[in-house]
Amino acid sequence: MTTFTSHTIESAPEASKKIMKDAEDAYTFLPNLYRNMSEAPSLLEGYTTLSHIFDKSNMSNTERQIILMTNNRLNGCTYCMAAHTTLSQMQGVSEDVIEALRNGTAINDQKLEALRQYAISVNEDRGYPAEDKVKALLDAGYTQQTMLEVIVGTSLKVMSNYTNHIAHTEVDEAFQANVWAA
Numbered sequence: 001m002t003t004f005t006s007h008t009i010e011s012a013p014e015a016s017k018k019i020m021k022d023a024e025d026a027y028t029f030l031p032n033l034y035r036n037m038s039e040a041p042s043l044l045e046g047y048t049t050l051s052h053i054f055d056k057s058n059m060s061n062t063e064r065q066i067i068l069m070t071n072n073r074l075n076g077c078t079y080c081m082a083a084h085t086t087l088s089q090m091q092g093v094s095e096d097v098i099e100a101l102r103n104g105t106a107i108n109d110q111k112l113e114a115l116r117q118y119a120i121s122v123n124e125d126r127g128y129p130a131e132d133k134v135k136a137l138l139d140a141g142y143t144q145q146t147m148l149e150v151i152v153g154t155s156l157k158v159m160s161n162y163t164n165h166i167a168h169t170e171v172d173e174a175f176q177a178n179v180w181a182a
Contacts, residue, residue, distance in 0.1 A: 004167040006035040015041035019048055029174060033079065033160060036167040047159045054156055057149040061091040063115055067150055069101040070119040071157035076182040079164040080157065082171045085178035102180055114140035115150075122150050 005011070009020045009030070016038035024030040037044040054064060065088045072080040081102065088098050100107045100116075107113040118137040121129040129147075137147065163169070171179055 001168070002166075004036050004039060006032055006170075007038045008035070012038040013041050016044050019044050023048070027174075029172065031083070031174075032169045032172050033083070033164065036169050037160075037163055043159065043163065047156070047163075050152065050156050050159065054149070054152045057152065058143075058145055059149060061088075062093045062097060062112065064153060065091065065093050066097070066101060066107070066112060066116050067119045067153035068157055069098075070116055071123055071154055072161060073101065073104055073182075074120065074123045075157060075161040075165075077157070077161035077164050078180055078182065079169045079171050079175075080160055081180035082175035082178045085180065086175045089178075111140040111142075115142065115146070118142075118147070119150050119154070122154055127151070 007013075007016070007020070009017055009024065012020055012035075019041075020030060020034055020038055023034045034044065037047060057064065059067075065084060069081065069084050069088065072084055085098055085102060088101075089095075097107055097109075097112065099105075107116055114133075114136045118129060118133045121133040134147065138144075
């Protein structure tokens with residue numbers, strides 16, 4: 001197994017330092033994901049930039065977390081499930097939605113469940129979502145814009161989930177209360 005350096009701001013490559021400092025200021029600590037990503041400044045910059053772009057999507061915090069946590073679960077990312085459970089709680093996502101996402105079970109709200117099912121299909125069908133999932137999403141009131149923005153969230157999760165798998169990122173103390181196992 002390859003061991004990755006969990007960088008501090010001081011030990012990180014120069015091109016990662018400002019992004020890491022900004023993350024530390026925003027979170028009040030430096031998440032281990034950023035420490036590991038900093039080894040590749042282009043990855044860290046890409047991840048943080050795409051994260052900001054995804055936050056500008058046409059979706060609510062709950063809807064964005066549905067996409068992110070669905071991908072985390074499907075990709076088996078224990079780090080991101082713990083982190084996004086914590087972030088979802090901080091953003092006011094309802095506990096029943098969080099539990100459904102952690103367990104891979106249906107969300108009671110039909111509109112949100114249509115979004116979850118579409119996100120599952122985008123991930124599992126590698127960008128060829130099943131027609132019934134597309135129809136259900138659109139019938140639920142979502143748009144073609146939503147269909148494409150799910151790709152943004154899925155892409156974001158490929159970056160973080162795969163980094164955590166490869167680097168064996170340790171779950172931060174701040175997320176320990178929400179540890180999750182696939």
